[in-house]
Amino acid sequence: MTTEALTQYKLMILYLLQSVNYPLTNSQLSGFFLDNEYTTYFTLQECISDLVEAALIVSHQSQSTTRYEITEEGKQTLQFFEDEISTIAKEDMNQFLLKNKFRLQNEAAVHTDYSQTENEEYLVQVELRESKNLLCQIKLSVPSEENAKAVCKAWKAKSGKLYAYLLSALLEEK
Incomplete structure (x- = not known):
């Protein structure tokens, strides 16, 4: 996996978390990336782990799920590098959030x-x-x-x- 691709996935995760005003679960993030065939589950988990380690997102774990929220540092990073996310990827993410808005809100x-x-x-x-x-x-x-x-x-x-x-x-x- 290239460094550019991993960076793109990390920015996409930040974009998704910035676009909602509630945490997203691991399964919700996985649903987007896997359903749209952006990457594999393991690569996604590596990106999420890297973002948590860099304090760009924070995780909240419970018995049944892990929820993620973007931090202020994550918001700043996204602000600097948002233009690096392809227009097609942004459209896919916006469509996903629009299509699943009520389900995502109810789950959160x-x-x-x-x-x-x-x-x-x-x-x-x-x-x-x-x-x-x-x-x-x-x-x-x-x-x-x-x-x-x-x-x-x-x-x-x-x-x-x-x-x-x-x-x-x-x-x-x-």
């Missing part, structure tokens, strides 16, 4: 994670976001990993309804 809005605690229980953390704004964050202690997975799955399916219910119940005047 709901986040779940869990970890085992010292007393052999599991702490589940669920979040609901709008863009980069945290709307709701709940931490629950559950007795088993099976329960933790069930809470995460339920939150993904019902977070909007649960948030609306919580807000309504908490703001209800008696």
Whole structure:
């Protein structure tokens, strides 16, 4: 793989992350690059790793996914080198973001994670976001990993309804 090609992929990753106001997951980035046959999965992971190491993007890891956001240094780098990205690649990225806007936003809005605690229980953390704004964050202690997975799955399916219910119940005047 040539250095020029790797640089192009890195700039494209920065461009994608700059173009949205929420983190993108590894699978979302992979979806774009692999579906459009820009590069292989392993080359993409190498580029992402290099960008994290250079502090141009930051990663947030959970049990089920890794999310990436562009840093200020990444924004500055992109500003200097954005013209190096081909017009065709920009058009492909803009079409991808436009076509998948609602799916990407919905996937970024709901986040779940869990970890085992010292007393052999599991702490589940669920979040609901709008863009980069945290709307709701709940931490629950559950007795088993099976329960933790069930809470995460339920939150993904019902977070909007649960948030609306919580807000309504908490703001209800008696």
